[in-house]
Amino acid sequence: MLTEFVRDQAFAIAWLSLMAAGWFGWSQEDPKPRLRGWLGAGSVIGMLLTVAFGILVWRNWSTPTALDGRYGVFVLVIVAEAVLIGGGCIVLARRKQTRWYGWWIGLCVALHFVALVWVFEDWSYLVLTIVQVIGLALMVPVLRRGMYQTSRWACPWIAVTFLLFAIVSGIDFLVKHGYPF
Template sequence: MLTDFARDHAFTIAWFGLMAFVWFGWGQEDPPARWRGWLGAGSVLGLVFAGGFGVAVAKLWSDGTALDGAYWSFGLVVLLEVLAAGVGCLVLWRRRQARWMAWWVALIVALHLIPLALYFDDWALAVLGVVQLAGLLLLVPRFRKNSEPTSRLVGPLMGTSFLVFSAVSASLFVAQRGLPW
């Protein structure tokens, strides 16, 4: 993350670490057996970032944030995205296409990073969203050819992208600001 706000930077690392944990977990719905250890390791690393930088967020809470004055509109954007994800999953479930739910939610998450980049004035978030979006679109032909749950590949894609972003962002944080604890 490229921001002047230490709290926002730490929060993004912690949140994306948590998201890595969640996506690696969803990827464990039906993985090939040889992937299980890697998915578990990714989940643990995601929790390390979430916990370590979650503590940093608490210590930096009184610092400024790019969201000052924009909480209401940011909350509205997030609410609309959550509704889009939920309604999309409901439609998929009713059409007996529940295996596409992970892909749909990931699509909403990737698209969410574009307005997030605008709120935080950080193009790195938009780049992450575009990378995720490209990966998701590249998976569509494979998913159309089989009946496997989309979480099998979507979970590792999203988890890895969030984990790598967290690791790079944490490295930048430490290089710019030192250890946050």
């Protein structure tokens, strides 16, 4: 996230780092064995960034936020995302295609950032969406041929893009603000 709101940027870095750690964890569902160490390292890096920037969120909680006057829209976006994810997973379960959960949820998560572009007035979320969706789309042919969980490739892709987005945003944050204690 690239914004003038200190709290929002610190929160986005902390949250996306935490989400990266979680997606790296989900990637452990059915990975290629040689990737386990890399996936674990990604989770650790995500958690370390979460703690570092979570402290900044706490210390800057009373500062202005782009969400002022938009909390309802933000909640609506999150609820819509959850309904879309849940509905899609129900359809996949009924079709006995649960191996596609990782890919489907990754797609829904990526697409919800389109709405957040307007909620936070931050076009960098659109870049994140485009990168994530292109990656997910490109892996469909390979995933269709495989018999493994789609989390093998979809979840690391979402995790890596979240972590890289958080790192770039973190560098931007540190250049603009330092690490304000």
